[in-house]
Amino acid sequence: MMHLSQCYFIAVISAFLSWILIYILLPMLRRRLLDQPNARSSHLLPIPRGGGLVFVLVASVASALALFLRSTTASSSLPLIVAPLLALPLALVGFLDDLHNLYASWRFGVQLATGIVVTLMSPLLTSSLGLFSFLALVIAVTAIINFTNFMDGLDGLVAGCMSVVLIAAAIQLSAPWPIWSLVGALMGFLFLNWSPAKVFMGDVGSTFLGAVFAVLVLQAATWPEASGLLLVATPLLCDAFLCVSRRMFAGQRVFQAHRLHLFQRLHQAGWPHHRVSSLYISATAVLAVALLAGGWLWVMGLAAFELFVGVWLDQRIAVPFKVASARP
Secondary structure, eight states: OOOHHHHHHHHHHHHHHHHHHHHHHHHHHHHHOEEOOOTTOSOSSOEEOOTTHHHHHHHHHHHHHHHHTGGGGTTSOHHHHHHHHHHHHHHHHHHHHHHHOOOHHHHHHHHHHHHHHHHHTOTTOOTTSOHHHHHHHHHHHHHHHHHHHHTOOSTTHHHHHHHHHHHHHHHHTTOOHHHHHHHHHHHHHHHHHSSSOSOOOHHHHHHHHHHHHHHHHHTOSSHHHHHHHHHHTHHHHHHHHHHHHHHHHTTOOTTSOOOOSHHHHHHHTTOOHHHHHHHHHHHHHHHHHHHHHHOHHHHHHHHHHHHHHHHHHHHHTSOOHHHHHHOO
């Protein structure tokens, strides 16, 4: 197993590589994947999307190299080593979707296949779990993938929160160096994704991150540990879950583009990108520290408190859900 300082060094090198790759790819992204603002956008100027390709490439190459040099990571579980490769089909479909707007059924089919593979590789899947539990885990994986994608709507939000989540998971699980390579590459991307963003990650990045996170959660040794890892992402996942639930009860089309997430309504209320993103990242960091310092019970308690704060922000600060729903 590599020393933690070596993992940090790999993360720094990966951040530098990611930063260089972004500058190499930016001209192509500006030509082929320019995101034009519309009524539901949070940005005012055209911004290239698809930048998540850089951390997908860095992490996938690291994963393939680690798999080839398996003897140096023999103490690590295979799913943790190949987590970026398991998520690679989603990244490919996400990139094609960024380019050509694929049918939703195609995207969901790949998500479902990924969910099945990830669940089958989980040590939590024991003979005591029936078919219903297996299907519930597969659906949970697809939900994490989609919720992560839904939340990618503000400068630095998903990249910042997922950087914290992946660091906490890597430390908790003693993850091999490809996971640290992803952490570094994602933070390198964050330099240009922070407000004012020069590039967006696009579906190629957000679905990839959601899938890798799902792999890490399901590689926990126990259900309480898996629950703790999942709860670290409470600011992202609960916002998405509650927004989807409210839209369903309101009779809205869940997969139609909108501006109804709490983070979007805080932005509509006058909060700048960096303030909203910093709030979510800070809340995620508090949960990460709680997990590493006190375990899953601490995370559960703080997650409940943060959920209460989110409700207060929803009711007192953000543009009301009904008002935002009535806007074009």
